Amino acid sequence: MDLMGMMGKLKETQNKIEETKKRLDSVLVDEQxxxxxxxxxxxxxxxxxxxxIADELLEDKEQLEDYLILVMNKAIEKASKVNDAELDAVAKMDMPMIPGMENMFK
Incomplete structure (x- = not known):
């Protein structure tokens, strides 16, 4: 087993993951x-x-709070799916197969 080659590959993958995280700052998700x-x-x-926020929501504090919670949670869920899919793709594409580590990225 080429340990140095594997370590280099791990570092390369880590760099690609960091690049992907930076790129995800410019990927926008809309929810309403x-x-x-x-x-x-x-x-x-x-x-x-x-x-x-529509003006009519400003007249009802409780309704506005409910809307914010609901829409924020939906937006976070949608953004998380995009984030996970992108990072999983990078990790799976570039990770060297190390015995016993197959289940780490599932």
Whole structure:
């Protein structure tokens, strides 16, 4: 087993994962309430970029809070799926197969 080659490959994969994480800062995910009164845009790294709240939601604090929780959770879930898929693809594509580590990325 070529340990030095494997270590180099691991470092290369780590660098590609870091590059992918940086790129995911520019991948935007949009989510909104079913009636379109609240819209959220976040990066695939789960950082909120923008939020639009319809005026009518400002009149009902509880409704606004409910909308925020619902839409934020949906946006985070969507962003997480994109993030996981991208990072999994990089890890699986470049990882050398080390006996016993097959299950690490599942």
């Amino acid at each position: 309430s079913t009636d379109g009164l609240l819209k959220i845009t976040m990066t695939a790294n789960r950082k909120v970029k923008s939020m639009t």
